[in-house]
Every structure is written in structure tokens, then in C-alpha cells.
Amino acid sequence: MSSNANRTTPLGLRIAAIAGLLFLHLPLALIFLYAFTTEEKSFEFPPPGLTTKWFETAWTSRPDIWPPLYLSLQVAAIATVLALIFGTLAAAALSRTRFFGRETISLLFVLPIALPGIITGIALRSAFDIMSIPFSVWTIILGHATFCIVVVYNNAVARFRRLNGNLVEASMDLGANAFQTFRHVILPQIGTALLAGGMLAFALSFDEVIVTTFTAGQQTTLPIWMLGELIRPRQRPVTNVVAVFVFVVTLLPILAAYYLTREGEHTGGSSK
Amino acid sequence: MTAAVAERQRGIGSAISDVFFVRPQLLTFLLLTPPLLWIGVVYIGSLFALLLQSFYSLDDFSGLVVHEFTLSTYKQLFEASNAQIILRTVTMAALVTVTSAIIAFPIAYYAARYARGWSKALFYLAVMMPLWSSYLVKVYAWKLILAKEGIITWFANVLHLRWLLDGILALPVVGGPSLSFSYLGTFLVFVYIWLPYMILPTQAALERVPVNFIEASSDLGADPRQTFRTVIFPLALPGIVAGSIFTFSLTLGDYIIPQIVGNSRLMIGQAVYTLQGTAGNIPLAAAFTVVPMLIMAVYLWMAKRMGAFDVL
Numbered sequence: 024m025s026s027n028a029n030r031t032t033p034l035g036l037r038i039a040a041i042a043g044l045l046f047l048h049l050p051l052a053l054i055f056l057y058a059f060t061t062e063e064k065s066f067e068f069p070p071p072g073l074t075t076k077w078f079e080t081a082w083t084s085r086p087d088i089w090p091p092l093y094l095s096l097q098v099a100a101i102a103t104v105l106a107l108i109f110g111t112l113a114a115a116a117l118s119r120t121r122f123f124g125r126e127t128i129s130l131l132f133v134l135p136i137a138l139p140g141i142i143t144g145i146a147l148r149s150a151f152d153i154m155s156i157p158f159s160v161w162t163i164i165l166g167h168a169t170f171c172i173v174v175v176y177n178n179a180v181a182r183f184r185r186l187n188g189n190l191v192e193a194s195m196d197l198g199a200n201a202f203q204t205f206r207h208v209i210l211p212q213i214g215t216a217l218l219a220g221g222m223l224a225f226a227l228s229f230d231e232v233i234v235t236t237f238t239a240g241q242q243t244t245l246p247i248w249m250l251g252e253l254i255r256p257r258q259r260p261v262t263n264v265v266a267v268f269v270f271v272v273t274l275l276p277i278l279a280a281y282y283l284t285r286e287g288e289h290t291g292g293s294s295k
Numbered sequence: 296m297t298a299a300v301a302e303r304q305r306g307i308g309s310a311i312s313d314v315f316f317v318r319p320q321l322l323t324f325l326l327l328t329p330p331l332l333w334i335g336v337v338y339i340g341s342l343f344a345l346l347l348q349s350f351y352s353l354d355d356f357s358g359l360v361v362h363e364f365t366l367s368t369y370k371q372l373f374e375a376s377n378a379q380i381i382l383r384t385v386t387m388a389a390l391v392t393v394t395s396a397i398i399a400f401p402i403a404y405y406a407a408r409y410a411r412g413w414s415k416a417l418f419y420l421a422v423m424m425p426l427w428s429s430y431l432v433k434v435y436a437w438k439l440i441l442a443k444e445g446i447i448t449w450f451a452n453v454l455h456l457r458w459l460l461d462g463i464l465a466l467p468v469v470g471g472p473s474l475s476f477s478y479l480g481t482f483l484v485f486v487y488i489w490l491p492y493m494i495l496p497t498q499a500a501l502e503r504v505p506v507n508f509i510e511a512s513s514d515l516g517a518d519p520r521q522t523f524r525t526v527i528f529p530l531a532l533p534g535i536v537a538g539s540i541f542t543f544s545l546t547l548g549d550y551i552i553p554q555i556v557g558n559s560r561l562m563i564g565q566a567v568y569t570l571q572g573t574a575g576n577i578p579l580a581a582a583f584t585v586v587p588m589l590i591m592a593v594y595l596w597m598a599k600r601m602g603a604f605d606v607l
Contacts, residue, residue, distance in 0.1 A: 032409045039401035044418075046398070047425045047490060050436040053446065057439055066442040068449045109330040116326035119319075128327070131334055137540070138591065139548015141564045142584050145571055146341035149581070153344055169338050172330065200312035201322070223427065230429045233551060236568075249431050253438065253555050266432045277427040281420060 054270065058263035066259070077260040085261055088248065095245040098160065099228040102167035106224045109168070110175025111217060118183035133177070135170040143169065144237030151238070158240025166238040167231060171224035178220030178284070182213045215283040222276035222283075230273050245269065349581035360577060368578045372586070377566070381586055384563040387478075388546035391485040392493075392539045398486070399493035399538065400531075406494075407501035422498075426491035434555055437484045441474035441556060448473075471558050481557040485546050492545070493538035496603075500534025501527070537603040543594060547587040563587060 058077060060070035081088060117129055135143055147166050156162065186209065194204040232246035239247060249269070252262040315322040352365045371377060406418040425433070440446050451460040464470040464477065471477030504527055512522040550564025561569070563583055570580035 032405070036401055036405055036409075040405035043398050043402040043490075044421050046487070047421065050433065050440055050487065051425070051428070053439050054432060054436050065444050066439045067444045068439075068446040109333050112326045113330035116323050116330075119323060119326075122320070122323065128331065131339070132330070135334070135338055137544065137595070139544055139564070139587055141548040141550055141567055142342070142345075142588065143338070145567060145580060145584060146338075146345040148571070149348055149577060150337075150341035150344045152577075165337060169334070172333065176330075195316075200309040201315050202308045202312070226427060230431070232431055233549070246429075246431050249435070250551065253431070253435060262435070266429070266435055269429045270432050273427065273429050274424065277424065278420075281423060285416075 051270070054263055054266050058260055058267050060260055060263075063258050063260055077258070077264050080258065081261045081264040085258075088245075088265060091243045091245045091248040094160070094163075094242060095229055098163050098167055098244060099225045101164050102171050102228045103221050103225045105164070105168040106171030106175045107217060107221050110172045110220060110224075111179050111213075113172070113176050114179035114183050118180055118186075129180075133173055136173045140170075140231075140233035141237075144234040147234070148237040158238070158242065160242070162238045162240070163235060163242065163244065166234045167228040170231075170234070171228055174224045174227055175217070175220035178216050178223065179213060182216035186212055219280035219283040222280045226273040226276045230269065345581050345584060348577050349585055351578045353576045353578055358575060368582045369585075371579055372582055377583075380561050380563060380566050383560065384547060385590070387482065387485065387562065388543045391482060391489065391546045392542045394482075394486050395490050395493040395542045396497075396535050396539065399490060399497050400535075403494050403497035403501055403531075403534075407498045407504075422491050422494045426495070430488065431551070433488055434484060434552055437480075437487065437556055438475060441480045441483070443473035443475070445475075475556050476558050478558065481553050484552050484556050485549070488552065489542040489545050492541035493535070496537035497531060497534040500531045500537070504530045533602045536598050536601050540591075540594060540598055540603065544587070544591050547590065 056070065057066065059073045059075065060067075061072035061074050062070060113132055117125060117132075143166065147162075147169075150156075151158070151162055190208055190212075191204055194208045199207065230246060232244075232250055235244055235247060236250075243251075245265070246269075249262065249265060252259075252265075256262065348360075349368060350364050350366070352361050352363070352368050353359070354361050372381070402418075402422070406415065406422075410418045442448075448457075448460065451457045463479065464473065469477060469479045469482075471480075474480040474483075508526055508530075509522055512526045513519070517525065548564050550562065550568045553562045553565055563586060567580045567583045570576045570583065
């Protein structure tokens with residue numbers, strides 16, 4: 024450890040690492056800059072002038088933004104709740120015992136994010152076709168919940184693995200039944216992991232576009248609205264205003280999730 | 296009275312608990328059934344339905360799907376235009392993967408071996424934030440950057456390098472009218488979007504390289520370069536392979552990025568999207584999706600053999 028801290032960082036490595044991080048972050052800054060440009064027909068750089076009027080325009084005179092926003096919030100909320108229930112059940116079952124086929128089942132639960140989204144999308148769509156299920160809010164939710172389960176499962180399974188089995192046994196020895204043990208011993212320990220998983224699932228669903236284009240039919244979620252604006256732009260800075268909003272809405276849960284899981288993961292990492 | 300109710304409820308709860316205690320498998324079964332049904336029926340069921348459709352064919356005259364078992368749809372995949380789409384996509388995925396690995400390694404190496412305390416947290420957040428922030432917003436940012444009137448052209452003019460930019464755009468395959476309508480543009484966006492997926496597993500693998508291995512290597516007379524080549528890199532390789540699963544798979548299936556930043560020549564994802572949508576040729580679209588599935592199955596099998604799953 025101490026020999027590590029005393030070593031000086033090679034200059035080349037430092038430059039490559041910092042350049043890499045700048046590559047990851049500078050493009051996002053442009054989204055903010057272009058939300059203030061006075062030029063609405065092209066992406067001229069540098070912007071000819073700066074204005075805040077697009078925020079007002081987006082708020083007051085673009086009614087086409089609101090219904091997609093409500094739909095996205097509704098879908099993300101329901102998909103997150105479903106994912107929390109199913110993801111936690113799966114994590115609890117797979118972490119508490121070892122049985123034949125356990126590895127296969129855990130692979131099954133990560134498959135929806137391991138395979139490209141377009142496969143999930145077209146598979147669901149053809150299944151809806153075959154069973155003549157009409158597109159609705161629920162077809163979107165069905166798709167979103169399927170990959171949100173994975174996110175919650177991943178978060179929960181990591182915490183369940185660290186759960187101290189002695190505490191559960193102590194609880195049982197002291198006369199608590201399975202439900203009381205879950206409520207008073209297990210839940211307080213996995214709570215933050217579930218909250219973090221739920222927040223990540225919400226961010227993922229709120230932002231999802233690939234699977235959604237297949238399961239939405241004629242409905243428009245906020246990402247689908249944005250995709251439309253990208254292909255047929257009008258008032259480009261308004262799209263930037265919405266992009267800034269989407270960025271913030273997805274970023275806040277991510278930071279919160281990081282904050283919630285931070286301590287555990289860090290002590291885990293440093294003890295290795 | 297309430298005490299009696301509470302007592303009885305506790306009694307039922309305890310009775311159920313006793314059953315679970317005697318038969319722990321029953322509890323596992325009860326916990327596992329609902330999520331397994333969801334993934335099994337909704338997801339795997341849909342995948343099989345899709346796979347089934349790829350064995351049907353489209354009647355060229357009526358435009359309707361013929362529900363008879365045939366391999367003719369798969370034969371169409373080998374026609375020149377379709378085979379080219381597959382080759383183009385796989386080449387793109389391979390190049391994106393290699394480039395991401397090269398850019399990711401210094402970041403992962405620095406974060407794993409030099410960053411401590413607050414700078415470590417900062418590095419982690421600096422990778423997590425772009426990973427999780429909105430996909431469409433990130434693609435949109437690149438539309439702004441690569442536009443003909445955008446920041447790259449401006450920079451080229453300021454640095455008197457316009458000739459270089461025009462020279463690159465004039466290149467036969469990778470160039471185009473502007474960066475946002477070229478393969479080079481598509482490639483840049485793919486690398487940008489999937490880079491964090493490469494950094495995290497590489498960093499995880501590097502963090503597991505024991506410090507005393509490195510000390511032993513230098514004690515035995517290896518210079519830092521040899522230590523890197525013979526000790527650190529081989530141990531980091533499973534992490535890079537784990538990251539490449541994501542960069543490769545995500546590039547194979549994406550159809551939004553080449554649609555927004557790219558030229559008119561299709562990638563697998565776009566082909567699937569147009570075939571199932573406007574063309575109504577679900578069988579061929581389904582057959583096309585089998586290609587990334589097969590490639591990823593082989594890829595995952597090889598990755599598992601290299602121990603990449605331990606890093607995930």
C-alpha cells in the first residue's frame with residue numbers, strides 16, 4: 024500500500040487518462056451550450072449569440088413536449104416497481120441456496136441486457152403480433168420491466184452476498200419467524216441497495232429508446248419524441264433544452280444510487 | 296383481544312416459517328417462480344417466437360408471410376447485399392472494440408493503480424456518469440460536434456488544418472460529405488458511447504492484480520516494461536474481454552447511431568428495423584437477428600473460457 028502511494032505517476036499515463044476522461048465529458052458540455060444559442064436552423068459553432076428564450080419557449084409554447092414526458096414518467100415508475108419486486112425475489116432466491124441449474128438461471132436473468140436491445144424489441148413485438156395484443160402503455164412497460172429487473176437483480180445480488188448469515192440465524196434463534204426476520208433484519212441491510220437499483224432502473228427506463236420503438240406503436244415517449252426531433256429538426260435549441268432536462272433527470276438518480284451504495288463497495292474494495 | 300389476534304397471526308407466520316425451515320427448497324422455489332415466469336415467458340418466449348419466424352418465408356408476390364418451414368430465408372442472408380451488411384457491421388464492431396480497449400486502458404490503469412481516496416471516487420464517478428446518462432442526449436451531442444458547421448470544422452479552420460479534415464473526408468470508404476454523414480463519424484460515436492462499458496471491467500481486473508506479484512516481478516529483475524507485458528497485461532486481459540462483450544454486442548445491434556450519424560449504407564440493426572417495419576418482412580428480419588445472437592453465443596463461450604465472467 025505505502026509503496027503504491029509513494030510511486031510517481033508516469034507522465035504519459037497521466038496525460039492519456041486525463042485526455043480519455045475529457046473525451047468522455049466535453050461532448051456533453053456542448054448540449055448545454057447549444058441550449059442557449061440564438062441560431063435555430065443549424066449547429067453553427069461558435070453560437071452567433073446567446074439567449075435564454077428557448078427555455079421559455081419549451082415551457083410555454085411547445086405543448087407537444089408534455090404528453091411524452093408524462094408517458095415516460097408513468098412507464099418508468101411502473102416498470103421500476105415491477106422490477107423491484109421481481110428483481111429482489113430473484114436475487115433472494117439465487118443467493119440463499121445452491122441448486123442444480125442455478126448458474127443457468129442467473130445467466131438467464133442477465134440475458135436481457137447482454138443481448139442487443141433490438142433483439143429484445145423485435146422479439147417482444149413479434150410476440151405481441153402473434154398473440155394479437157394491441158399496443159398500449161402496458162406493452163411499453165412489459166419491455167422496460169424486462170431489462171429493469173436485471174438492474175435491480177444485479178444490485179440486490181451483490182448486497183445479498185455480503186449479508187451476514189449469522190445475523191439471520193441469531194434472529195431465528197431469538198424466536199423471530201421468517202417474515203419478522205425479513206422485516207427487521209434483512210430489509211434494513213438490503214434497503215439502500217434496492218433503492219439504488221430502483222433509481223438506476225428508473226433512469227434506464229426513462230431514457231430507453233431502442234426497445235421502446237418496437238413496443239410503443241403510435242405512442243410517443245420522451246426519448247421517441249427526441250429521436251423524431253433528431254431526424255426532422257425544428258427549433259433545434261428547444262431539443263437541447265429537453266436534452267438538458269433529460270440529462271438532469273437521469274443524472275440525479277445515478278448520483279443518488281452511487282451515494283447509497285458507495286460505503287459498502289468501497290470498504291469491500293479496500294479490504295481486498 | 297388484539298393480543299390474541301397478534302398471537303394468532305404470529306402463530307400463522309411462525310407455522311409457515313417452520314415449513315420453510317424444514318423445507319428450504321420450497322422457499323427458494325416460491326421466491327424464484329414469479330421472476331422466472333416473467334423472464335421465461337415474456338422474454339425467452341418472445342425470443343423463441345422470433346426464432347420460429349425466421350424459418351418462415353415471405354411470398355414475393357402477395358407480400359404475406361408463408362407459415363411453412365423453410366431455410367430459404369436463411370439462404371437470403373448470404374446474398375451479396377445482405378452478406379455485405381453483416382460483414383460491414385461485424386468489421387465496425389471489431390474496430391470499435393479494439394479502439395475502445397486502447398482508449399480505456401490508460402484510464403482504467405490510472406484509476407486502479409494510482410488514484411487513491413477522493414481522486415479514486417472522482418474517477419469512478421467520471422466513468423459512471425457518462426455510462427448511465429441518456430443515450431440519445433449523448434448521440435445528439437455528437438450530431439452537434441460532427442455537423443459541417445460545427446465545432447470540429449471550426450477548430451480545423453482555427454488551427455489551419457482544414458486541408459487535413461477535407462483530406463480525411465475525401466478518403467474513399469470512411470469519408471463522406473461531412474463527418475456526420477460518414478463511417479468515421481459513426482465509428483467515433485460508437486467508441487464514445489460504449490467506452491465506459493470497457494473501462495469498468497478493465498479497471499476491476501487491474502484492481503485484482505496483487506501488488507506483491509508486481510514487486511516479485513521487479514525483485515526478479517524485470518524492468519517495468521517486462522512486468523507490464525508478462526504480469527499486468529495477462530492478468531488484465533479477462534477484464535478487457537469482459538468489456539469487449541458489451542462494446543461488440545452493443546455495436547452489433549444498434550440502429551439509432553448509424554441512422555443519425557452515418558451514411559445510407561445499412562448496418563444489421565437498421566436492416567432489421569426496416570425489414571420488420573416498412574417492408575413487413577418479419578422472417579428475414581428475424582433471420583438477421585439470429586446473426587448477432589450466434590456471434591454473441593460464440594463470443595460469450597470464448598469469454599467464459601478466458602475467465603471474463605469472474606470480472607463482471
